[in-house]
Amino acid sequence: MRATIIHAPRDIRIEERPDPVLRRPDDAVVRVVAACVCGSDLWPYRGVRPVEKPHPIGHEFVGVVEAVGDEVSTLAVGDFVVAPWAVSCGECPQCLNGVHVACDHRASWGGTDEYGFPVDAGQGERVRVPMADGTLVPVPGVTDPEEGLLKSLLTLSDVMGTGHHAALAARVGPARTVVVVGDGAVGLCGVLAARRLGAKRIIAMSRHEDRAAIARRFGATEVVAERGKAAAEKVRELLGGVLDDSV
The missing domain is CATH 3.40.50.720 (NAD(P)-binding Rossmann-like Domain)
Structure with a gap:
């Protein structure tokens, strides 16, 4: 698949990456339908925040579930989902208090999860989503949103x-x-x-x-x-x- 990789300030490239696969029973794989550039994506691009090594970028996206692990219970293949900024379990004290960004098991898009497996980022064709039940938000009744609704749903990802x-x-x-x-x-x-x-x-x-x-x-x-x-x-x-x- 193709994905956006930031190498250094003002050095962003579209590169071929391995297609994501399920690595944990609570994983899902999502086909990205739309993504956008967050203001915080511009920090490393402009050199405000260092880029320690090349990595996928993007944390605002929506898409369609293509595969789910055996322990995923709230999602099904074909669901249209919003992916929020935080990868979170939804079950720890922080998540139960509504502070998902401080999840005890939090992972970052474009980084690694707590088991050391790589996590894809939103500005690519597909993403492996750890802790899918706690992270992804399904949109009932939506399978192929028209452009106006798609843009509105995309704002729910972060901003x-x-x-x-x-x-x-x-x-x-x-x-x-x-x-x-x-x-x-x-x-x-x-x-x-x-x-x-x-x-x-x-x-x-x-x-x-x-x-x-x-x-x-x-x-x-x-x-x-x-x-x-x-x-x-x-x-x-x-x-x-x-x-x-x-x-």
Whole structure:
């Protein structure tokens, strides 16, 4: 199969790799239907984070299950699945508390699992997924999504979940006032999450006109374009000097 391999900063290549196979009874093999580039993929690409050795890259993808191990109970061949950023068991105390990124048995896409077996990454044609029951999220009733739905499902792999987690951590809820700092992908998804969670007033801090427009479309009731102290003063002005409920 073909897969994306990062060798060094600004050195990414498409290479032939062995097709993944089931190595553990809790594994699944997924055919990747769509993947995207995360902002954190750009850190090693730009040299912000070192690349110690060539390895597969990509952790945001969706696809179709092609094979499952004997111990996999929640997935079947043909299921359309979302693969989240964290490879996790779903059963340890961390996972049961909803902190899958801190799973006791966590593995990383493009790295190795706790048994030393290589784990493929999302920017390739196929992926072996360890701990498939705990990692993959099946999408009921979906087998071949059209492009619009496919893009929406792909956001659930990482960025939308990150924005939603931030909103939950900030205790966003019905009738609350929310200030969202930042207009990148996570910030915009935070705006969307705040609307879904019922916030009555959502102030988005954005200095880019195109992103501010998206923030409004996602549910922002106001946009603050100022930066630094001026931004804080503008928020206080909008809120009448009263501390907002959630940031």
